[in-house]
Amino acid sequence: MTTSVTGRRGSRLVLAAAIVITATLTGPASRAASSAGAGGTPTPGAAGLGDPMFPLDGNGGYHVGRYTLDFDWQATATPFEAKAVIRATATQALSRFDLDFAGNTLHTVAVNGGTATAVRTGDELVVTPGSPIRKGAVFTVTVTYTADPTGMRHRDDAIEDYGWIPTPDGTVLYPQPNGAKMIFPADDHPSRRAPVTFHISAPSGLTAVANGTLVSRQPQPGGRTRWTYDSEQPIAAQLVQMAIGTFTEVDRTGHGGIPIRDYVPDALVGPTHTFRGLTPGQLSWLRQRLGPYPFRRYGVLVGDTDLGAALETQTLSLIPAADLLGTRVDAERNMVHELTHQWFGDSVALRTWSDLWLSEGHARFYERLYSGEHGGDSFEAAMRTAYEAHDQWRHDYGAPAEPTEPDLFKRMRYDGSALVLYALRERVGDAAFQKIERAWLSTYRDRAAGTRDYVRTASKAAGEDLEPFLNPWLYGPKTPPMPNHPDWVTTPVQG
Numbered sequence: 001m002t003t004s005v006t007g008r009r010g011s012r013l014v015l016a017a018a019i020v021i022t023a024t025l026t027g028p029a030s031r032a033a034s035s036a037g038a039g040g041t042p043t044p045g046a047a048g049l050g051d052p053m054f055p056l057d058g059n060g061g062y063h064v065g066r067y068t069l070d071f072d073w074q075a076t077a078t079p080f081e082a083k084a085v086i087r088a089t090a091t092q093a094l095s096r097f098d099l100d101f102a103g104n105t106l107h108t109v110a111v112n113g114g115t116a117t118a119v120r121t122g123d124e125l126v127v128t129p130g131s132p133i134r135k136g137a138v139f140t141v142t143v144t145y146t147a148d149p150t151g152m153r154h155r156d157d158a159i160e161d162y163g164w165i166p167t168p169d170g171t172v173l174y175p176q177p178n179g180a181k182m183i184f185p186a187d188d189h190p191s192r193r194a195p196v197t198f199h200i201s202a203p204s205g206l207t208a209v210a211n212g213t214l215v216s217r218q219p220q221p222g223g224r225t226r227w228t229y230d231s232e233q234p235i236a237a238q239l240v241q242m243a244i245g246t247f248t249e250v251d252r253t254g255h256g257g258i259p260i261r262d263y264v265p266d267a268l269v270g271p272t273h274t275f276r277g278l279t280p281g282q283l284s285w286l287r288q289r290l291g292p293y294p295f296r297r298y299g300v301l302v303g304d305t306d307l308g309a310a311l312e313t314q315t316l317s318l319i320p321a322a323d324l325l326g327t328r329v330d331a332e333r334n335m336v337h338e339l340t341h342q343w344f345g346d347s348v349a350l351r352t353w354s355d356l357w358l359s360e361g362h363a364r365f366y367e368r369l370y371s372g373e374h375g376g377d378s379f380e381a382a383m384r385t386a387y388e389a390h391d392q393w394r395h396d397y398g399a400p401a402e403p404t405e406p407d408l409f410k411r412m413r414y415d416g417s418a419l420v421l422y423a424l425r426e427r428v429g430d431a432a433f434q435k436i437e438r439a440w441l442s443t444y445r446d447r448a449a450g451t452r453d454y455v456r457t458a459s460k461a462a463g464e465d466l467e468p469f470l471n472p473w474l475y476g477p478k479t480p481p482m483p484n485h486p487d488w489v490t491t492p493v494q495g
């Protein structure tokens with residue numbers, strides 16, 4: 001994500017503390033395929049992956065193979081019926097397992113079409129199938145619920161609500177960091193990726209859009225249309241986008257024939273035209289530095305909201321309208337930032353939330369590099385300013401790879417982390433730095449990777465052990481000297 005330079009959101013309804021309900025649900029006679037004992041004694045899947053920042057996010061005991069989501073959308077801020085079908089493979093013999101699910105009104109849960117018991121506790125939906133699931137078995141969980149498209153939570157960085165974001169005539173999603181669970185029952189951790197099929201039924205005058213490609217668009221009785229989208233590639237829950245509104249689709253072609261399709265509220269097509277037209281050039285510029293664009297398409301979803309931040313939802317970045325209605329320099333920074341994330345954060349996913357510096361640091365690095373070359377602030381001057389504040393940020397928010405604040409999205413993860421990459425580039429030189437970046441992106445394309453992986457990849461690509469150089473930058477209590485800039489100094493820490 002990146003914070004809008006121009007926008008600020010007003011106060012919004014904040015979702016009340018998660019309701020804890022208990023429900024015993026029954027379905028048709030069990031057809032669960034497994035027998036107890038096969039593949040080991042069935043035990044509960046872990047409630048979370050033990051992430052240092054969000055320990056209960058994600059779930060143990062299975063991997064999701066595909067989400068199929070069905071939304072019977074009605075009108076902005078109006079509850080509607082929803083269904084999620086989750087196809088998964090058990091990685092252990094399971095007596096029960098969890099999904100991450102918050103808000104909304106739960107109706108039924110079935111496993112392989114049969115009886116399941118479902119209990120909600122906090123943000124966990126604990127599912128006990130009628131009979132255990134053997135290790136290696138493919139199973140299907142079907143969850144029906146009434147979705148609450150006003151469900152959102154607030155982050156303490158004062159600019160950010162996340163979850164469902166109502167617009168004047170529809171909705172957009174802002175799932176980062178862990179708000180996908182408010183949209184659908186999910187394995188809601190950035191390291192967990194699966195393809196998603198979206199079926200969205202909406203009034204025919206509106207347009208529905210989601211990550212990936214449009215598969216079909218079928219008229220339905222009652223003046224409605226059913227849109228089906230497929231994400232094409234696996235996607236982390238935090239990067240899911242689904243929007244409904246009076247959008248115009250604007251198509252163009254980017255570098256290497258990449259289709260670019262923007263979805264723009266009708267009234268904003270003209271006013272945002274000039275800056276949206278910069279995407280092909282930005283794609284070209286990034287392609288020269290980072291190598292092939294990692295997905296089959298891209299586009300900008302212009303958010304008709306007072307959202308204070310943009311988001312790198314996969315193949316379709318959400319950019320608030322205000323970000324495209326100000327100065328060219330600000331618009332370019334926001335656009336290049338989210339486009340860079342398609343490589344860093346989307347294609348190469350985060351292993352844990354403590355690795356956020358790899359995603360935001362890179363997005364900020366290329367955002368500032370591009371801006372410096374296109375009439376914006378000098379990259380070096382911005383990095384010098386970040387250097388001065390770096391010890392204070394270390395003190396307040398934790399070292400770049402070791403956040404200490406539950407609210408992750410602090411300046412250390414942005415300019416503070418771009419500064420680590422700047423230091424690395426100063427240390428190894430531009431050619432070796434580009435080699436490192438390309439090695440990272442090609443090695444971990446479509447996979448999750450973390451800080452240790454980056455240090456290892458950098459060392460291998462540069463042909464020298466960079467751990468002694470990078471570790472103090474990433475984990476140390478004090479910001480090291482900046483290579484080639486002996487005159488750069490940090491401001492003494494306050495408080």
Ligand SMILES: [Zn+2]
Pocket residue numbers: 001002337341359360363
């Ligand atoms: Zn970002």
